[in-house]
Amino acid sequence: MHPYYAIHTAIRDWYAIHGRHDLPWRQTHDPYRIYLSEIMLQQTQVGTVLERFYFPFLERFPTLADVATAPEEAVLKAWEGLGYYTRARNLHATAQKTQGTLPQTSTELEQLPGIGRSTAAAIACFAYGEAVPILDANVRRVLYRFFRRRTAKAPELWRMAERLFDPEHPYEYNQAMMDIGATVCTPKSPRCSECPLSAQCRGQAHPERYPAPRRCTTRPIRRRTFWIYTDGERYAIHKKESRLLGGLYGFVQSEVEIVGALLGEVVQHYSHFSLNATVVLSDEQPEESVELLTLAEIDTLPLSRVDRKVLEMVSSHQKNAIKNGIEYFESSNGYNKF
Numbered sequence: 478m479h480p481y482y483a484i485h486t487a488i489r490d491w492y493a494i495h496g497r498h499d500l501p502w503r504q505t506h507d508p509y510r511i512y513l514s515e516i517m518l519q520q521t522q523v524g525t526v527l528e529r530f531y532f533p534f535l536e537r538f539p540t541l542a543d544v545a546t547a548p549e550e551a552v553l554k555a556w557e558g559l560g561y562y563t564r565a566r567n568l569h570a571t572a573q574k575t576q577g578t579l580p581q582t583s584t585e586l587e588q589l590p591g592i593g594r595s596t597a598a599a600i601a602c603f604a605y606g607e608a609v610p611i612l613d614a615n616v617r618r619v620l621y622r623f624f625r626r627r628t629a630k631a632p633e634l635w636r637m638a639e640r641l642f643d644p645e646h647p648y649e650y651n652q653a654m655m656d657i658g659a660t661v662c663t664p665k666s667p668r669c670s671e672c673p674l675s676a677q678c679r680g681q682a683h684p685e686r687y688p689a690p691r692r693c694t695t696r697p698i699r700r701r702t703f704w705i706y707t708d709g710e711r712y713a714i715h716k717k718e719s720r721l722l723g724g725l726y727g728f729v730q731s732e733v734e735i736v737g738a739l740l741g742e743v744v745q746h747y748s749h750f751s752l753n754a755t756v757v758l759s760d761e762q763p764e765e766s767v768e769l770l771t772l773a774e775i776d777t778l779p780l781s782r783v784d785r786k787v788l789e790m791v792s793s794h795q796k797n798a799i800k801n802g803i804e805y806f807e808s809s810n811g812y813n814k815f
């Protein structure tokens with residue numbers, strides 16, 4: 478008998494009553510829908526994915542084959558607002574590489590762009606019933622506490638995941654472990670008295686000690702200027718090439734001060750830095766290669782969150798200028814009347 482047989486039974490019983498069975502990706506065995514949910518949930522909360530992104534994306538791309546045949550730009554546009562756009566680029570690359578049909582084993586899935594071991598295991602387990610454990614952030618926290626470990630490197634964490642895993646009921650076990658981490662063994666106030674692992678959990682006397690808190694680092698601030706150039710009707714926009722936002726469009730950013738009319742300020746927090754930027758309207762064209770498009774045309778492009786904020790700011794100033802009958806620039810030196 479498995480050494481954690483009693484815990485496995487308790488986990489299954491708990492899941493039958495308390496599991497989040499109504500999540501749409503749990504009501505299907507379609508590997509694409511499961512894969513999409515796993516990718517979206519990697520850095521985004523369940524509520525946000527459910528309310529704003531999962532269904533609209535599926536409406537736009539009902540199958541992985543639809544993703545494969547679409548241009549990357551269309552996939553990025555459907556991903557707009559979710560952030561971490563590498564996920565969307567990898568989804569597109571995986572769709573093209575597999576020609577819209579995902580392989581069925583975790584080993585093969587793990588070879589695809591953007592699919593790590595835990596995501597591969599989740600797709601293989603939930604879509605095809607493969608008996609492999611998963612190790613997302615919630616499951617990791619449960620394991621740290623259950624085995625009373627403050628720190629552990631990835632190979633050791635995987636060994637812990639395999640030790641506790643229920644190979645007889647992989648689907649229920651994996652789903653339950655994610656739910657226990659998300660709803661019972663929460664980071665700040667775990668409810669051990671309601672937890673199905675409590676009979677053998679070694680960390681429950683002081684769960685807050687496990688895992689060791691990560692060192693608090695303050696995000697550096699990057700100061701930039703959004704350089705809004707207009708010829709009066711169209712605006713300068715360019716395709717980004719950075720690793721973070723590659724494939725998206727955006728207004729030109731400058732590290733040096735730009736002469737022009739200050740439209741406002743925007744702040745955006747990224748995982749490793751915060752962007753504090755001023756938005757300046759200038760009649761001097763940026764040197765880098767740009768396209769000139771109307772605001773309506775720019776609105777149809779995939780934009781990062783901060784560029785979407787800037788677009789809204791520029792649109793609102795344009796509307797005010799039209800309403801008040803004011804020209805953007807009244808003199809050749811570029812200062813305007815906002």
Ligand code: SF4
Pocket residue numbers: 619622623661662663667668669670672673674675678679680681684
């Ligand atoms: S008993 Fe408490 S600390 Fe242990 S896994 Fe359950 S909620 Fe977490």
